[in-house]
Amino acid sequence: MKHAYRCACFAVPAKLARKLASRAQASEQHQLHGHIEAAARLRTLRGVASTRATHPALPGAQASELNYQRVVFDLAQGVDLPGHPVRDEGGKPVPDAAANHVYDNTGITLDFYLKVFGRRSIDNCGSRVESSVHFGQNFGNAMWTGKSMVYGDGDQNVSGFPAALDIIAHELTHGVTQHMIKGGLGVVPVAPKDREFKEQTHDLRGQSGALNESFSDVVGSMVKQWHAGQDVTKANWLLGEHLLAARHGRAIRSLKDPGNRALTWYEDEQYKSMDDYADGADVHDSSGVPNHAFYLAAQHLGGFSWEKTGAIWYEAFAKLTPAATFKDAARVTRQVASQRFGVGSKEHKAVTSAWQAVKVIT
Ligand SMILES: [Zn+2]
Known part of the structure; x- marks a missing residue:
């Protein structure tokens, strides 16, 4: 598989997430549990993503005219990716602020790559860029899954990922690295005894x-x-x-x-x-x-x-x-x-x- 690779990056590193949780009040502890479950699920998805072709090419003439094509999905606190499509390339703003923030900040990042480095989208071939907002309940993280970007709404410890331009650029760049370096950069299999979650198979x-x-x-x-x-x-x-x-x-x-x-x-x-x-x-x-x-x-x-x-x-x-x-x-x-x-x-x-x-x- 040409781009078989699973990036393992959450915006909030595991160590920081654990520290926040250890500081949390008892009433917040259930949210940590939710975070771990959701994280385990995302790590599973990462494995799945690696077995599929990433970023299907756009059909026909449209593909050659567009430098990128954004699609934002709404998971409505669910976890089955990608969710319901709410805003497509060129579409008008929608009532959901998170979807608009992700659409705009993904566009700024893709424009940076295009105007500064001459790169057309994540794969340099004008690929679709998929993002899903409202992942899970109180999920305080953002991630590149190996195929798309996923954003949670967060909790009282950490939140605001869709509005964070540098975080969106960070996650999208994990995708760029995946395409730039065949085999990935620093991606290694994790031995079963060292896995944080049973589904976790790769890490940086x-x-x-x-x-x-x-x-x-x-x-x-x-x-x-x-x-x-x-x-x-x-x-x-x-x-x-x-x-x-x-x-x-x-x-x-x-x-x-x-x-x-x-x-x-x-x-x-x-x-x-x-x-x-x-x-x-x-x-x-x-x-x-x-x-x-x-x-x-x-x-x-x-x-x-x-x-x-x-x-x-x-x-x-x-x-x-x-x-x-x-x-x-x-x-x-x-x-x-x-x-x-x-x-x-x-x-x-x-x-x-x-x-x-x-x-x-x-
Ligand atoms: Zn990262």
Whole structure:
């Protein structure tokens, strides 16, 4: 199967979801149970998605004229994907705000890929992009299933996924990575004894899994900056702002200062240097290393992050192999920078010094 691969990414990492639940009042505990059941179901779907052809081609002439085609479905708190179609490409806004937010933010993300990188939809062939809103009851997460995007309504701990542009760009980018790198980036089978749920068969692991996560964060951050017209100094480099209830924190992650709990959430364990890296690290923690390398390179070059640093990252990440390491990412981004801008150019130097600062290379 050409794109047989299951991305394992929820917007809210398992560790954060567990922490929120452990802090929750007894009255909220039943919702955690609902979340685990729903998550288990989504993980099952991920396996199913991998056995089907992803993104059926559009029929006839229409396919060649459209750069992408969005469809938003309403699950009405159910869990049987995809749900009832409520808004199709070009359709007018509907009464449901969540459906409109997802339609709009998916469009902004797809426009970013088209206008900045010349990419036509997730597969670069103008594919349909399916999203389902109102998944389950009080489901506090969003996810790329391997075939489509799914959004829950959330609860009193975490909510607001359809309105979070960077989260939608993050999830959609897991789909882009799936299509860019045959065999996926960092996707590994999970041994039965290590499965969080019995249905869980694949997960993102190791440095390559962290690179997969990081690329989604990098694009999520760039799309947010692009839409707001922010340069690298104006941007706050937070991902998933306003999702968490104020008592838990302000954002899911920071590219500017990974693991700074004053900027993110109360037990954020992300880090930004290989000094803190250990084998077997959670990919949402170790992704701070390549995230921060991107941030530093963008700061060195100034201006808009997507113009040079983003272009280098996009071209380089497409060249990574499924088991790529941080050193591979450093090597390929430096190579692309030197090919595009010249050996010893300020772009080449900026990328090199960024990877040195996070101690991936010396
Ligand atoms: Zn992710």
